[in-house]
Amino acid sequence: MAAPDPRPSVTRVELPVDTRALGGTTNAYLAAGLLVDPAARIEALDAAVGVDESGVAASSSTTAVDAIAVTHTHPDHVGAVAEYADLTGAPVYAHADHVDRFTAATGVVPDGTFRDGDRVDDTPIRAVETPGHAPDHVAFAVESDAGGDGESGTGGDGESGTGADGDAAGATRDLLCGDLAVADGSVAVAAPDGDLREYLDSLERVREAGYDRLRPGHGPAIDDPEPVCQRLTDHRLDRERAVLAAVEGGANDVESVVDDAYQKDLTGVGDLARATVVAHLEKLVAEERINDGWAERIGGGAPGE
Numbered sequence: 001m002a003a004p005d006p007r008p009s010v011t012r013v014e015l016p017v018d019t020r021a022l023g024g025t026t027n028a029y030l031a032a033g034l035l036v037d038p039a040a041r042i043e044a045l046d047a048a049v050g051v052d053e054s055g056v057a058a059s060s061s062t063t064a065v066d067a068i069a070v071t072h073t074h075p076d077h078v079g080a081v082a083e084y085a086d087l088t089g090a091p092v093y094a095h096a097d098h099v100d101r102f103t104a105a106t107g108v109v110p111d112g113t114f115r116d117g118d119r120v121d122d123t124p125i126r127a128v129e130t131p132g133h134a135p136d137h138v139a140f141a142v143e144s145d146a147g148g149d150g151e152s153g154t155g156g157d158g159e160s161g162t163g164a165d166g167d168a169a170g171a172t173r174d175l176l177c178g179d180l181a182v183a184d185g186s187v188a189v190a191a192p193d194g195d196l197r198e199y200l201d202s203l204e205r206v207r208e209a210g211y212d213r214l215r216p217g218h219g220p221a222i223d224d225p226e227p228v229c230q231r232l233t234d235h236r237l238d239r240e241r242a243v244l245a246a247v248e249g250g251a252n253d254v255e256s257v258v259d260d261a262y263q264k265d266l267t268g269v270g271d272l273a274r275a276t277v278v279a280h281l282e283k284l285v286a287e288e289r290i291n292d293g294w295a296e297r298i299g300g301g302a303p304g305e
Helices: 043-049 081-088 096-106 196-209 225-248 254-262 270-286
Strands: 010-016 025-031 034-036 067-069 093-095 112-114 126-129 138-144 149-152 158-161 172-178 213-216
Touching (some): 025 043, 025 138, 025 172, 025 213, 043 081, 067 081, 067 093, 096 112, 126 196, 196 225, 196 270, 225 254, 225 270, 254 270
Parallel strands (some): 010 149, 093 112
Antiparallel strands (some): 010 025, 126 138, 138 172, 149 158
């Protein structure tokens, strides 16, 4: 195994994809040789990984990529996994428990697998299991002794900055957190992929770990992880209370619960609201807080993104 990089930089490239996330982009990251979530191929990402427009390695027949992985296999995170694996020659890694799901989503049979706490290939990046948004959801922990980082938008312009303060030795700990968290708004936790009990547990795990910065799959970095994790937890529990109140108030099918729990115009997001309510009802049934007859009334929801 390679020794941890004393200063692994993190490069972010925003990729235009078909997603319901705000902004219409997914973040790909390159951190200490690990390429995470290459959802689409664009010139800026080519430049970040070290290939030219024709797909040839830009320098000495090598690229900046030692391995490729994804935070989860929703379509807006995996679109160019196969292409960048071919362009860079880098091995592709997937969670050991979700290899078939990974292959079905990417068209790639992984070269290797990882589990919670494992380093990915020879990189210093470690996998952190964070299920909930999706059953195969993982994050990737980046540790460095200095705070430098880089960010690149779709135009390829880089930014450098100073990382959050770490411990007395100056170490910082970033987490490439996929769709666990967002700086603004909330994350979809929707049936059939979403599991709210696991999602809340994952938020708590990350909050307690004390990361200096979260780097989400959509939108800007989160420099205050603890309050953001708490905000996302509170949002889910508020929605849970609304769903439970609807059931206790006499709603007897999913559509009635949706109407009572949201009480607003859901044009354009009605399917996602229904799938979210189903996920909440599944949690309440599992915790025996509502009648298990609801298990028979719950239909399939739309996958989250």
